[in-house]
Amino acid sequence: MKSVIRIVVLPALLAFAFTATAAWAQQETSAAPSTAAPKTAAGKTHAQRRADAVEQRISDLHAQLNITEQQAKPWDAFAQTMRDNARKAAMAFHERSKKLPTMNADEAMKSYAELTQMHADDMQKLASAWSAVYAVLSPAQKQVADTMYRNQGARQHMAPHKHKGAAPASAGTAAGK
Template identity: 35%
Template sequence: MPSMIHRKPALAALILTTGLGLAAISATHAATTTAAPATTANTTTAMTPAQKAIIAHVDARLATLKKSIGITTDEESSWHGFTQVSRTNALNLSAMYEQRAKTLATMNAVQNMESYAAISAKNADDMNALSASFQTLYSKLSPAQQKKIDAAFRAKAEAMTKKHLKKLKHS
């Protein structure tokens, strides 16, 4: 079961960033920019190693996104709002999966379903918050930046749809 505990937070971070349909954000975690504000470094000191790893993963993806979009100083405050929601969402989902993992062995089927429903509901709420913060950012982007990110979202959505349809055909 430990592998599930460690995979779900990474999955959450992946969903929170690539779930937006950002094909431009690939597996590279080495990109560095000023995507992480100083407050993130201060916040991470009180985190567990797993939480720090989640934030590092999210920050790396955000740094790649920031570079690919070409965030300007005028867009920085909207960008900051988006990144904060991204990090918070990743930690929220991670915490819920960690809590679920701690009690999974003693859950009956109904409790198991309720636990998963609670995670799904929280994830939906968090995605709505992320969408709102992204809308704010998107409205500040130039038309060229919007075109670039529209194309990236579309490409990622098409790839994910194709992947899911392929799975359905093999079921």
Template identity: 40%
Template sequence: MKRTLVALAAFCALSPVFAQSSAPTAASAPAAQDAASAPAASKREARVEERIAELHSSLKITPQQEAQWSKFADVMRDNGRTMADLYRQRIAQRDTMSALDDMKQYEQITQANADGTKRLVEAFEPLYASLSPEQKKLADTSFRSEHGKARRGGAHHRSRAAGADAASTTKP
């Protein structure tokens, strides 16, 4: 049960990482895509940093916990970059992908998300162990409430009818 909660907490901690704004179509010139994706990339990075700062504050991380916290935050950043790169590729190729290519790319994104969550859990476990009982309650409540938002149809759940656009702009 504890491991499941940690996995869910890690997933929720990542949810802001995957937020994407609309990107130019694949028919656009590559330079235009790069120019348009630069602001989106900086917004994604800012959202990750915002979530890291928010968690740091809400969990009341102490100086003694900074080493574990830093490892956890670094995994969040790495996961954010990985997912952003994969979604950027998906956006660039969406108009030329076959159905099979689309499924393979979705598999790659899903696997990267699972791998990232596993790394996040591995980084969170020693941090969680170092938390005081009060901090653990804060973490449990914080992650539980974030997961509850996802279940209620938060911003990261999109209609399947939106097709490739939903897959390229979702916020898990």
């Protein structure tokens, strides 16, 4: 059973968790601040740091692509889709984590399948929003975007092999959030 989890379930869960972790923060920062949340040395909760990471990613992509005023409407829709997906995933993971200790194996598998389907649906929304942005990009901007997204798979594949402390690649991860 352990090998099944390692081979099938764990990689899928990790992939989904990667896209959802940034979301957790977005949900909690839009709610009233909690005094019970543990704070880091910088005074921010884990959730706040993750929300900041989503916003930083949006900002980085905006800058890398040199989004213009004329491209603002589709860009804003894309950025909001990223935020909404992150918030939705965070809520779903939080709900599942509360229920998981009392779930049997069948319920846990179905719960995971629901999370995976939600992720697929959210990726379709994000891809549609991205298509609207891509359609209004200049040829030079498209070349930057193409390069960023072509390299995404290679960076994600190599990520587990990086040395401790290595900085993660920032380009190309927006579609996964």
